[in-house]
Amino acid sequence: GAVVSQHPSWVICKSGTSVKIECRSLDFQATTMFWYRQFPKQSLMLMATSNEGSKATYEQGVEKDKFLINHASLTLSTLTVTSAHPEDSSFYICSARDYLGSSSGNTEAFFGQGTRLTVV
Amino acid sequence: AQSVSQHNHHVILSEAASLELGCNYSYGGTVNLFWYVQYPGQHLQLLLKYFSGDPLVKGIKGFEAEFIKSKFSFNLRKPSVQWSDTAEYFCAVNVLSNTGKLIFGQGTTLQVKP
Numbered sequence: 001g002a003v004v005s006q007h008p009s010w011v012i013c014k015s016g017t018s019v020k021i022e023c024r025s026l027d028f029q030a031t032t033m034f035w036y037r038q039f040p041k042q043s044l045m046l047m048a049t050s051n052e053g054s055k056a057t058y059e060q061g062v063e064k065d066k067f068l069i070n071h072a073s074l075t076l077s078t079l080t081v082t083s084a085h086p087e088d089s090s091f092y093i094c095s096a097r098d099y100l101g102s103s104s105g106n107t108e109a110f111f112g113q114g115t116r117l118t119v120v
Numbered sequence: 121a122q123s124v125s126q127h128n129h130h131v132i133l134s135e136a137a138s139l140e141l142g143c144n145y146s147y148g149g150t151v152n153l154f155w156y157v158q159y160p161g162q163h164l165q166l167l168l169k170y171f172s173g174d175p176l177v178k179g180i181k182g183f184e185a186e187f188i189k190s191k192f193s194f195n196l197r198k199p200s201v202q203w204s205d206t207a208e209y210f211c212a213v214n215v216l217s218n219t220g221k222l223i224f225g226q227g228t229t230l231q232v233k234p
Binding site for chain 2: 034036041042043044045046049093095108109110111112113114
């Protein structure tokens with residue numbers, strides 16, 4: 001299957017600083033990428049839909065000014081956690097879908113390996 | 121609101137036992153359905169998917185799932201589990217009328233005792 005790569009795999013930052021997480025589709029173009037957040041022992045909660053060349057669409061309750069998403073190219077989306085606080089500590093996962101490989105638009109999503117963010 | 125519900129939060133089985141994990145969704149339109157697995161310390165991997173056609177779909181590692189439209193269900197099954205199947209299992213639904221985002225169930229932790 002297609003490969004989605006996230007970087008970094010883990011990061012520790014001080015409270016009040018900003019952290020950028022990258023999500024790359026390595027062997028396909030992704031016009032849409034998704035950012036999820038997973039708390040320990042819980043499911044993935046969709047945070048936002050990242051659209052190449054346009055503004056991201058955020059889910060209800062997600063602060064767009066805190067979680068900045070940029071999708072500047074067909075293979076890269078970034079999530080920046082601004083002014084991070086300990087409650088932002090979590091596992092962040094991105095996914096991408098290869099729409100170009102399907103005439104019907106029905107394709108599976110491929111997931112990155114996730115980024116473990118710890119804010120101290 | 122659209123939701124996905126997995127009824128079993130934590131399942132403990134012995135090796136060779138049969139497995140069935142329940143998944144129900146609340147949406148009346150056309151959906152794509154998925155089961156993902158997350159092994160300890162690893163990222164999500166696709167087990168199987170349903171888009172259309174035969175409602176009984178077979179995935180990797182001997183897993184299968186049956187889409188029952190009338191029951192809004194997509195239960196995951198395996199006739200005989202192995203210790204290596206110990207993992208977290210997530211059911212997900214893609215509602216085709218929206219952006220294609222996946223809605224995940226809360227997950228089921230499967231523990232297989234050797």
